[in-house]
Structure formats: C-alpha cells, structure tokens
Amino acid sequence: MYASHGFLRSDIGDVDVVFHDGLYHLFHLVLPNHDFIAHAVSTDGMTWRRVKNALFVGEPGEWDDDMLWTMHVTPDPDRPGDWRMFYTGLARSEYGRVQRVGLARSSDLYQWERCNHGHYPLEIPAPHYESSIDEGRKWVSFRDPFFYQDPQTGERLLLSAARVKDGPVIRRGCVGLARETAPDVFSFEAPLYRPGLYDDVEVPNLFQLDGRYYLMGSIREDTKIHYWYAEAIEGPYQNFFDNVILPTGNYAGRICQAEDRLLLFNFFSKTEHVYGREVVKKLLPPPKELATDRAGRLKLKSNSGFDALVTGREIVTATYQVKYLYDNPHANAVDRPDGLHLSCKSGYEAFILPGQHEDFRLRSMLMLEGLGKTGLVLRMNDEGDGYYLSLDLVNGIAQIRAWGANPTPEFEHAFRYVPLQEAHFRGSDHGPWQIEVVAHGMYLEFSIDGYVVLSLVDDSFAEGGIGFYTESAAVCLKDLHVETLSRPVTEDAVEAVYTATRRAPDPEAEGW
Numbered sequence: 029m030y031a032s033h034g035f036l037r038s039d040i041g042d043v044d045v046v047f048h049d050g051l052y053h054l055f056h057l058v059l060p061n062h063d064f065i066a067h068a069v070s071t072d073g074m075t076w077r078r079v080k081n082a083l084f085v086g087e088p089g090e091w092d093d094d095m096l097w098t099m100h101v102t103p104d105p106d107r108p109g110d111w112r113m114f115y116t117g118l119a120r121s122e123y124g125r126v127q128r129v130g131l132a133r134s135s136d137l138y139q140w141e142r143c144n145h146g147h148y149p150l151e152i153p154a155p156h157y158e159s160s161i162d163e164g165r166k167w168v169s170f171r172d173p174f175f176y177q178d179p180q181t182g183e184r185l186l187l188s189a190a191r192v193k194d195g196p197v198i199r200r201g202c203v204g205l206a207r208e209t210a211p212d213v214f215s216f217e218a219p220l221y222r223p224g225l226y227d228d229v230e231v232p233n234l235f236q237l238d239g240r241y242y243l244m245g246s247i248r249e250d251t252k253i254h255y256w257y258a259e260a261i262e263g264p265y266q267n268f269f270d271n272v273i274l275p276t277g278n279y280a281g282r283i284c285q286a287e288d289r290l291l292l293f294n295f296f297s298k299t300e301h302v303y304g305r306e307v308v309k310k311l312l313p314p315p316k317e318l319a320t321d322r323a324g325r326l327k328l329k330s331n332s333g334f335d336a337l338v339t340g341r342e343i344v345t346a347t348y349q350v351k352y353l354y355d356n357p358h359a360n361a362v363d364r365p366d367g368l369h370l371s372c373k374s375g376y377e378a379f380i381l382p383g384q385h386e387d388f389r390l391r392s393m394l395m396l397e398g399l400g401k402t403g404l405v406l407r408m409n410d411e412g413d414g415y416y417l418s419l420d421l422v423n424g425i426a427q428i429r430a431w432g433a434n435p436t437p438e439f440e441h442a443f444r445y446v447p448l449q450e451a452h453f454r455g456s457d458h459g460p461w462q463i464e465v466v467a468h469g470m471y472l473e474f475s476i477d478g479y480v481v482l483s484l485v486d487d488s489f490a491e492g493g494i495g496f497y498t499e500s501a502a503v504c505l506k507d508l509h510v511e512t513l514s515r516p517v518t519e520d521a522v523e524a525v526y527t528a529t530r531r532a533p534d535p536e537a538e539g540w
Contacts, residue, residue, distance in 0.1 A: 029471050029485070029518050030054070030068065030076045030312035039310040042098040042172070042231060045073070045293045046111075046137065047286040053137050054293075055082055055099055055113070059310070062095035065115065067138070070520070072333045073284075073291065074314045077520040082140050083115065083132055091149050092117025094124045098172040098231060098280070101137070105177055105184065106211045110135050114173035114186065117149060125167040126151075129188065131212070147212045150186075156218050157204060158191045164200055165191070169228065176234045178261055184208035185220070185261075187232045189245075192222055201228035203245065221256060221265045231280045234261075237290060238320045241265075246279050253281040253294060255326050273326050275451040277484055284315065291315040292328060296485045311485050313471050319479075328480040330473060334389060334466060340512035344368065344381050344505075350495070353378040353405075353412060364504065367393070371502030378405045378412065380495040381508075387515060389466050390494060392508040395459040396421050400500030406467060407492035414489050415448075416497070417465070417474060417482075424455025426474060426481045430488040449484045453477075460506070465494075469516035 031040065041057025052070040065083040068076040083099075086092040097116035104110040113132040118124040128149040132140040152170035153159050161167055172189040190204030202219035209215050221243055223229065229245035236242070243265050244255040253274045256265035274281065274294065281294040295310040316328035344350075345368065347361040359377035362369040370379045385407065396402060401418070408414035413432025420426075427450040434444050453476055466473040474482040494510065496503055 029074070029314065029469055029516060031309070031518055039308070040295055040312055041310065042280040042282075043293055043295060043312060044098075044100050044282050045284040045291070045315075046101050047284055047291075048137065052284070052286070053101070054312070055101055056312070057097065057099075062097060065096055065099055065113075068519075072336070073286070073293075073331070074333055075517045075520050076312075080138055082113070082138075083142075086117070086142070086144070088120070090144065091119050091128055092130055094118040094120040097127070100172075100174050100282075102175045102177075104133065107133075111137055112175070113140060114175055116171040116173065122161075125161050127168055127170045129170060129173045129186075143212075147214070150206070150214060152188070152190055152204060153216055154193070156192065156216065157202075158193055158200070163193060164197050165227075169201075170204065172231045174232050174234065179236070181261075183261065185234065186214055187220060187234055189228050189230045189232060190219065191228070192219060195224060198227045199225055201226040203229050203232045203243065221263060231282065233281065233283050235283050235290065237318060237326075238324070240320075240324055242326060244273065244281060244283070244326075246281060251276050251279055251297065253278055257324060257326075268323070268325050270325075270452060272451075273328065274483060275449055275481075277449060278313075283318065290318040291331075292318055296483070298485050311470070313483060313485060314468070314473075316480050316483070321479075328483075329478060330464060330466060330475050330480055334468070334513065337387075337468075337513040338389070338511045339514050342382060342510050344508045344510065349382050351380040351493075353380050353408065353410075353493075353495070359498075367395070367504045367506035368508060369502060369504050370496055370498055371397070372400075372498045372500065374500065376497065376499045378408065378495055378497040380405070380408065380493040381510060383493070383510070384491055385467070385494050385510070385512070386491040387468050387513040388494065389464065389511045389513060390509075391462075391464045391511075393460045393506040394463050395461075395504040395506075397502040397504065398500065400498065402496065402498050402501050402503050404463075404465060404495070405497055406465065406472070406494050407489040408494065409492050414492050415472070415486075420455065421459070421461060422455050422457050424453045426451055426453065426476070428472065428474065428482055428484065430486060432489070444488075446488070448486055449482050451481045453479070453481050466513075468513055469518075471516070 039059040041059045043056040046053045054068040067082045070076045095118040099115035111134045130149040131143040158164045169191045174187040186206040188204040191200040202222040205220040206214040206216045233244040258265045284291045314331045356377040358374040359372040403419045404417040406415040430446045464475040470487045
C-alpha cells in the first residue's frame with residue numbers, strides 16, 4: 029500500500045498506472061495543493077519508490093498556473109517509443125473555473141516536456157457541452173482525460189468528465205468524447221455516454237474484455253466506481269442490475285494492462301481526526317485483476333502478488349486447534365468426515381484458530397447449516413475486540429465493522445461499533461462457498477467464490493486471533509488454512525516504511 033507521510037497529512041489524489049518493461053509507473057496528484065504530478069515505480073504494484081516528479085504547475089500567466097488535475101499516460105501512437113500524458117489544468121486568472129486538457133511528452137516516462145503550442149491545450153466546445161462559466165454550474169467541466177485506441181479499428185478517442193448543456197443542473201454529468209482525426213488534432217462529438225442522473229462521471233475508462241466494451245467511471249454521489257457495457261465502441265452503453273465494481277470508499281479507478289492481466293488501481297478515502305480536526309486521507313491499496321463472469325458482469329480477483337508474500341502456512345482440520353472465545357455452553361465443535369463443524373444453538377460464539385496474527389491470508393470452503401447468523405472475526409483480543417465480518421450468505425450481503433471497548437468510556441459510550449464497509453454479492457440458500465480474507469497492514473479484503481467483495485483500509489486493530497462465529501447457526505469448514513504474509517511495506521526507500529503504525533520496527537526481528 030502506498031500513502032503519504034507528511035506532517036499535514038497531504039494526500040494522494042487521482043492515480044494513473046502504466047506497466048512498461050517489467051516496471052509499474054504510478055503517476056498521482058498530491059493534495060490539497062494540486063501543484064505537481066508525482067511519479068513512483070514498483071516491481072510488484074504494491075511497494076513503491078518515489079522518483080523524479082513528472083510535472084509541475086505552469087509559470088505565472090500560463091494556462092495551467094493554478095492547479096493540475098487528473099492525468100492519463102499512454103504510448104504515443106505517432107512516435108514509437110515515446111509517451112503522451114494528457115492532463116487537466118486550471119488558470120489563476122480564471123479562478124480555476126475553466127478546465128482544459130493539455131499534453132506533455134516523454135521518451136522514457138521520467139523526463140516530461142509540455143506541449144504549450146500548436147493544438148494544446150484543448151478546450152471543450154459547444155454545442156454538445158457546457159463550455160462557458162455562464163452555464164449550468166458556472167464552471168466549465170472538462171477534466172480526467174482518458175485516451176483509447178481501438179486495437180481492431182485503430183480509432184483514437186479522448187474521453188473526459190464533461191457536462192451536457194441541458195437537463196437538471198445536477199444531472200448533466202456525461203462522458204465527453206473527442207476523436208483524434210490527425211496527430212494531435214481532435215474533433216469533439218456528442219457524449220459517449222450520458223446517464224442523465226449524476227452531477228459528473230469522473231475519471232472515465234474505456235477498455236475491451238472478453239469481447240465486450242466496458243466503460244467505467246466514478247460517481248461522487250455514492251463515492252463508488254460504476255461501470256457500463258456495450259457490444260460496439262460507440263454504444264449504447266447499458267448497465268446490469270448491479271453495476272458497482274467497488275464499494276463505498278474506493279474511487280477514481282484507473283486500469284493498467286500488465287502483460288496478460290488487466291489491473292484496476294484506485295485510491296481509498298479514509299476519514300481521520302488529526303489534532304481534533306476531521307480530515308480525509310487517501311491511500312493506494314493493492315490492485316485487483318479485472319475479469320468477467322458468465323453473464324459478462326465485471327468482477328475483481330485478488331492480487332496474485334500476495335502469493336509471493338507467503339512466509340508460512342497452517343492447516344486447521346481438528347477441534348483441538350479451536351478455542352472458544354465466549355465459553356457459550358450451547359457452542360460445539362465437532363470433527364466430521366466432511367470437515368470441521370462449528371455451531372452455537374443459542375446465543376453467540378466465536379471459534380478462534382491457533383496463533384496471533386498481524387498479516388495473513390485465510391482460505392476455506394464454507395457450508396452453512398441452519399437459519400442463523402455467521403461470519404468471521406479478525407485480529408480479535410481476549411475481550412472480543414476486533415473486526416467482525418458479517419456474512420448473510422442467503423441474501424448476499426457482507427459487512428465488516430470495528431467493534432470493541434472504548435478506551436475512554438463514558439456512560440453509554442463504553443464501546444465502539446463502527447460499520448466500515450458493506451457490499452452485495454450473488455447469494456443463495458445453499459453452499460458451499462469459497463471464502464478468502466486478506467489482512468495486510470491496514471488493508472483488508474474479502475473475496476467469495478474467487479471475486480473481491482470488500483476492499484478497504486482501516487487501522488483500528490493491528491493484530492490478534494482470527495476465526496469464525498455462529499449465532500443460532502452452524503458452519504462446516506473444509507480445506508481451512510491460514511497463511512502468514514510478510515510484513516507490508518508502503519514505500520521502497522533507504523529504510524523501509526511500514527504500513528503498521530502501532531509499533532516501531534524491531535531491528536533484530538527484521539534482521540537489520
């Protein structure tokens with residue numbers, strides 16, 4: 029995971045990632061100033077090393093002398109071996125109310141040169157779009173560029189977050205479309221997609237996967253990443269009954285083609301309280317792999333890079349390996365030929381597996397019996413403080429919450445009960461289900477039947493026991509094992525910067 033370390037909690041903004049010659053290149057905004065585009069590199073897409081910043085705001089009087097916003101880096105189709113960076117810029121003379129798209133070029137992804145001449149910057153025109161500060165929201169929306177070249181037809185499209193000229197003011201958000209008709213010459217056309225519902229469709233992406241075109245964008249109204257699909261590049265773009273690719277907190281997704289894998293990167297927004305003031309911190313979680321199911325719905329798979337971090341593995345097969353956390357007399361653990369059977373007829377019981385765990389990956393086949401509740405407990409202490417991952421397998425609802433004693437209790441505020449994230453999946457009244465939990469530093473991820481359902485960042489609990497709970501229900505676990513993951517590093521620097529902030533590194537334990 030990648031995060032800032034500044035005293036004032038400066039944040040990672042929108043990101044873009046390019047994979048080239050075995051190396052991931054991350055370009056990202058730095059908030060709140062928006063005054064430069066940072067650059068970092070990685071060999072695995074999870075541990076990053078900062079390098080020379082890519083671009084700074086323009087000199088006073090230039091069109092981008094106020095702020096830089098979202099960028100997109102792709103190979104230059106007319107200069108083999110070179111790269112183009114489309115980026116959003118704002119001018120101080122206009123009080124940042126007019127967004128334009130500029131271009132910078134590079135031959136190596138490290139040294140960038142602006143193209144402040146000829147055809148750039150681009151300005152969004154009428155008649156299809158709001159193009160004047162006298163319209164709509166009283167500012168011109170033309171940002172978050174995304175360049176796409178169709179591999180079959182060679183068409184070159186430049187997408188953007190834009191707004192149409194008519195309709196309710198807060199429903200005009202659309203995916204703007206400009207076609208590159210000659211090198212660096214763009215002709216604006218009607219929107220590629222106009223939902224007629226949202227204020228903006230931010231950070232659009234367009235890609236092909238398994239024979240379909242997919243359009244992805246982030247929606248501020250619910251802080252989620254949505255997607256739509258079409259059989260042809262020009263649309264029309266449709267959506268499934270559930271077109272959310274990542275739940276609340278995940279935003280500004282960007283795709284990255286890494287050899288035969290299509291990866292999704294995004295930032296996660298986490299609210300913190302610093303010196304009594306509420307601030308939003310943004311962090312870059314590990315990427316996920318994009319896939320489709322039999323119906324063509326977009327799905328995410330956990331990053332296979334976690335495989336390389338496994339340092340140990342324990343298989344759990346017998347009841348003697350299980351500890352009862354609450355000593356409920358109605359709880360029972362039984363070894364059966366089909367697996368480990370855990371039940372609690374009345375009340376609640378958590379069955380804790382061996383060991384204390386910081387960073388781990390748990391996998392198991394799970395079958396549910398009865399009509400009660402079940403789920404997992406993660407990083408749990410002897411008082412039952414930790415993460416509770418509730419699973420409604422019939423209706424297809426997963427929710428993770430931080431639940432434990434308040435360190436400074438006052439009357440009825442003796443406990444903390446904080447729902448962190450909820451998401452839906454395709455439920456059923458039968459099993460089995462293949463489940464997987466990853467806890468790596470502050471990053472938490474839950475997958476069911478091979479697809480990621482929950483993805484979030486939280487630091488309420490750093491270590492503890494892990495296991496399963498039942499409440500008037502029973503579960504049967506098969507092929508249950510827990511893998512220990514190497515300690516997570518946020519940044520590859522002279523001294524490793526770890527995601528675990530609750531304790532300093534132990535030089536002897538780390539072999540320094």
